[in-house]
Amino acid sequence: MRYLTIALALAILVPACSRSKQPVQAQARPMEIRRLPPEEFAKAIKDSNRLLVNVERTPKGEIPGTKLLLREDRALESLEVVQPDMTRPLAIYCGQGKRSDSLAEQLARAGYSDVCVLRGGYSSWVDQGLPFRVYGPQK
DSSP states (O other), X not given: OHHHHHHHHHHHXXXXXXXXXXXXXXXXXXXXXXXXXXXXXXXXXXXXXXXXXXXXXXXXXXXXXXXXXXXGXXXXXXXXXXXXXXXXXXXXEOSSSHHHHHHHHXXXXXXXXOEEEETTHHHHHHHTTOOOEEOSOOO
16 A cells, blocks of 8 residues: 555656646637536436546545545646546536636646536535435444
């Protein structure tokens, strides 16, 4: 486990250090970010190729099928390492929808071509009665 942690740290730090410090250039044709209500987001994440990512600051739980939990301030850099294929569909969410909106805009500028965001975040998902998994002990 210790070696895996070191390998992951190196995988994130080495490319970040060697990358040009120039700002990300906007695409000639910006991608439209799809902000989906919970029911439509649930349909979108049924695509087994779509990578489901949680960027909630202090996650209370997750949507089943979530593959990555990323810190908001390093999410773009982490995705560039973990998922360099910018054509792979992504679905992102956070607690209320603000962080995921911000990340989606960064992803669009970076060149990711298919990103959908859960409108209203994880809390709207739970409010709609959709399946979720709670972290830690339940009270």
